[in-house]
Amino acid sequence: MATMQTPPTSPQKLRLDSLIPRDSSLIRLLVITVVIFIAFSLAKPETFPSGTNLEAMARQMSEIGILAIAVALTMLSGGIDLSINATANLTAVTAATVLTAMTASPDTDPGTVGLAIVLAILAGVAVGLLCGLVNGFLVAYAKIPPILATLGTMTLFTGIGTVVTKGAAVFGQARLSELGNGEIGPVPIPLVIFLLAAVVISFILSRTKYGFDLYMMGTNPQAARFSGINNRSVLLRTYLLSGMLSAIAGIIILGRIDAARIDFGESYVLLAIMICVLGGIDPSGGFGRMAGVVLAVVALQLLSTGLNQVLFENSGANFFRQFAWGATLLLVLMLNYFSQRQRQRRASSEK
Secondary structure (H helix, E strand, O other): OOOOOOOOOOOOOOOHHHHOOOOHHHHHHHHHHHHHHHHHHHHOOOOOOOHHHHHHHHHHHHHHHHHHHHHHHHHHOOOOOOOHHHHHHHHHHHHHHHHHHHHOOOOOOHHHHHHHHHHHHHHHHHHHHHHHHHHHHHHHHOOOOHHHHHHHHHHHHHHHHHHHHOOOOEEOOOOOHHHHHOEEOOEEHHHHHHHHHHHHHHHHHHHOHHHHHHHHHHHOHHHHHHOOOOHHHHHHHHHHHHHHHHHHHHHHHHHHHOEEOOOOOOOHHHHHHHHHHHOOOOOOOOOOOHHHHHHHHHHHHHHHHHHHHHOOOOOOOOHHHHHHHHHHHHHHHHHHHHHHHHHHHHHHHHO
């Protein structure tokens, strides 16, 4: 059983090392990330390390990074959320529908446009929270296994979006383009939102009672219940957070491509799960940090873009990208496994 990571039980001054702890698996992942960047920078020095390419990668990894954080939270509880992408797409469809209804005319006054943007974002977040509430109720109160509950809601949410849109794309009238493509100084806004989400969730996990309860429940639900933790409440809040994060990702996607399709990003669920495992989130619950998830997102984005530029520039053989992702995941897992075995052997010899 993985060792439970617990936040301090008394309020303390927030320190950087509480959000980014020293951990051998994180250090290995950081080294792998740096090696990937250096290797592709040497292979494609004219394009890979350029500012334009780095900016493009920052935008691309933000939406999948936020979805990975959503999955990580549910994995820490010992569960999973397979409906993140369906929730994000349903959110995007909702926001785009509101924008289209309120700002379809080119003569729409700026005040109405501003109100439409606010209402679209609020409606999208509300849909994400509702999706999270459904998942939380099914897992916490109906006692349906998370993988089955969220597999069912994934199909349900996709079906609802298909009925609403009739399978067609809904356009956002370019009203959220600043959110998806804008910048704060030289930093893309989606990257700012992703990093802010990672820091906030890290703070919640390391410095709040909810974070302590989540790690405790993920490690041993029965012991958590006997210690007075309300497992149902923790699960419900976890899936609500997952739904809200998925909604934020959906709004960013709408802003970036100015269109919402209910079947967009079909590979995002598996990719988010892979990022979580690569980043050190224990699938059985109770162990993992957001710092590892952020590093895993960066590593896989560097690998994906580098392979596109080096191997697939004049080829359609993109199938090799999935092979490289899987190989990287297995490599990190093997390194972590042998490192753990070595620590156990060392501890046994010292007794």
